[in-house]
Amino acid sequence: MTIKDIAEILKQNNNFEILTHNYPDGDCLGSGFGLCLALRQIGKNANVITTDLPKSFDYITEKVANQSFEPAYIVSVDVADEKLLGKNEEKYKGRIDLCIDHHASNTIEAKYRYVDPESAAAGEIIYEVIKELGAEITVDIANCLYTAVSTDTGCFRYANTTSRTLRIASDLLDLGCDSAYINKVMFETKSKRRIELERDILDKMIFCADDKCAIIYTTCEMVEGMGDDETEGIASIPRQIEGVKLGITIREKQGGEYKVSARTTEDVDACAFCAQFGGGGHVAAAGCTIKGTLEGTIAKLKEAAEKTL
Amino acid sequence: MTIKDIAEILKQNNNFEILTHNYPDGDCLGSGFGLCLALRQIGKNANVITTDLPKSFDYITEKVANQSFEPAYIVSVDVADEKLLGKNEEKYKGRIDLCIDHHASNTIEAKYRYVDPESAAAGEIIYEVIKELGAEITVDIANCLYTAVSTDTGCFRYANTTSRTLRIASDLLDLGCDSAYINKVMFETKSKRRIELERDILDKMIFCADDKCAIIYTTCEMVEGMGDDETEGIASIPRQIEGVKLGITIREKQGGEYKVSARTTEDVDACAFCAQFGGGGHVAAAGCTIKGTLEGTIAKLKEAAEKTL
Secondary structure (H helix, E strand, O other): OOHHHHHHHHHHOOOEEEEOOOOOOHHHHHHHHHHHHHHHHOOOOEEEEOOOOOHHHHHHHOOOOOOOOOOOEEEEEOOOOHHHHHHHHHHHOOOOOEEEEOOOOOOOOOOEEEEOOOOOOHHHHHHHHHHHHOOOOOHHHHHHHHHHHHHOOOOOOOOOOOHHHHHHHHHHHHOOOOHHHHHHHHHOOEOHHHHHHHHHHHHOOEEEOOOOEEEEEEOOOOOOOOOHHHHOOHHHOHHHEOOOOEEEEEEEEOOOEEEEEEEEOOOOOHHHHHHOOOOEEOOOEEEEEEEOOHHHHHHHHHHHHHHHO | OOHHHHHHHHHHOOOEEEEOOOOOOHHHHHHHHHHHHHHHHOOOOEEEEOOOOOHHHHHHHOOOOOOOOOOOEEEEEOOOOHHHHHHHHHHHOOOOOEEEEOOOOOOOOOOEEEEOOOOOOHHHHHHHHHHHHOOOOOHHHHHHHHHHHHHOOOOOOOOOOOHHHHHHHHHHHHOOOOHHHHHHHHHOOEOHHHHHHHHHHHHOOEEEOOOOEEEEEEOOOOOOOOOHHHHOOOOHHHHOEOOOOEEEEEEEEOOOEEEEEEEEOOOOOHHHHHHOOOOEEOOOEEEEEEEOOHHHHHHHHHHHHHHHO
8 A cells, every 4th residue: 555545545535533542642643633634624524533632732632623424434543453442442443444553563454554664653654645635734734743753753862763754844844833832842841740750750760680671660649640641751761771771661550450661772672572461562662561460560570571681 | 154155165275173162062073073074075184172072972083083284274163152162262262263153142253254043053054064065974974963963952852943953864864874873872861870860859859939930959969970961951850840930950069159050931031030140141041150058049049039930
């Protein structure tokens, strides 16, 4: 499948529902709402289907009021697995017509699939699709797409950033996106509570495998009342430490479940590491879920880390 | 003066000394060494004159062994004032032939001046100059220039980033610069000691003026044995906090002197704030020095903050 094919399919259909993943981030929301605006611009009906929305993305979501129509074509954006649809999984399971994603681990069996792991963000694909659709990239769309490409690359800091990512960002600035505002909200603003959480996390950080692995964790109590946007990005803390090749973040969820993210340097495969626990993802960033106690989860991860490193 | 003029001047002269500022950063070193490599490539003699070099820039400086020649033409890069030449000030004062900079506040009275405050980094100017010289942007030069443009923009996060900055960065990636390595060293690596310092700073953070002002401080003891590169950037911590309009960082220096940096959001004038203590700077970032005790310094700053906010 090519970008041209995607544009053709979108032109031939109508009444779109665009699915995004749970715990939505800048890439799925920016890509989803950007695509939605472009489709509406070329005369289509389109809505974005989301789970709970962090308030920090209001500047994107507030521009796109829901339309009323009978849905006929389901597109997923940045969703690597139907399980990640969260509360929308039941409804849309097995019904996705077109899947657009950039996760190599994508498992969705849609009618049409376009999965490009070379793209740092799904937003890069959506940018090309919108251009191919012949829609104008308005300031609102540029803000959506800039949010997408900047957030999935840590503001162009992560190793997934390519010359194409930067060229698209450059184009979006020329098209009038408010990168100063978006960068401030996404990368430069922390709540007092967040600052306290970071301090707390650093206090409890665990090192293992000769300091080549650092593990941090949050319990439900530590993040009580905090939105997802307030706790976002903590997974990048442990890998930042000099000498750390495997940075692990554990997040306690309700019901004895622990969401684990692994971030690695080039020579350690985060995806393979998480696959041991039934998870997956990218080489440098992957995730899995472990059931049990916090202590048990830490012990399992430590053991796996010692073996891996 | 135009970029073309700069290239012409460089072509017509030889035996260059390229001056950089004290407490060197990625922009002055990347720009200086990038220009030096390009000049050598077109058959010129050139050296970069530096003050103490942080180890983190070894990947730049190690590629450029000093040449032996009688200096004949002095170029300053990213140096806003002769005072900033540090230990080299005496030697080069009043002798700069060509001054290339991007600080609006530049005070250097060189024979030729090219000061472009629209450039986020001096590296943007040097990139254009090298292209105009007709030199090839080798991987080594690309690494220098990527370091320059990325560090002065906080990896493209600060509001000074333009579409040109991003387009140059994109070009440099195409030319083979190792952005993944550079980003990791410059933006993603913190020593364990630095992590501990941050925790310590957060533990001791002071809020005042209805939480609109946050004050952090480091004592000589807290940073003992740490290099400037290890303590860099802490001044951005307090302003990041939601609701904080005035973020103050106090650094104890030897002899009962306290270096104060103020960072503000748009509606608070950091320069005016610091002027009360005999300092100055920009609207959003300024500094001053206060003599006395830590407690006294904090008390003075709190009082001034309450009055200002």
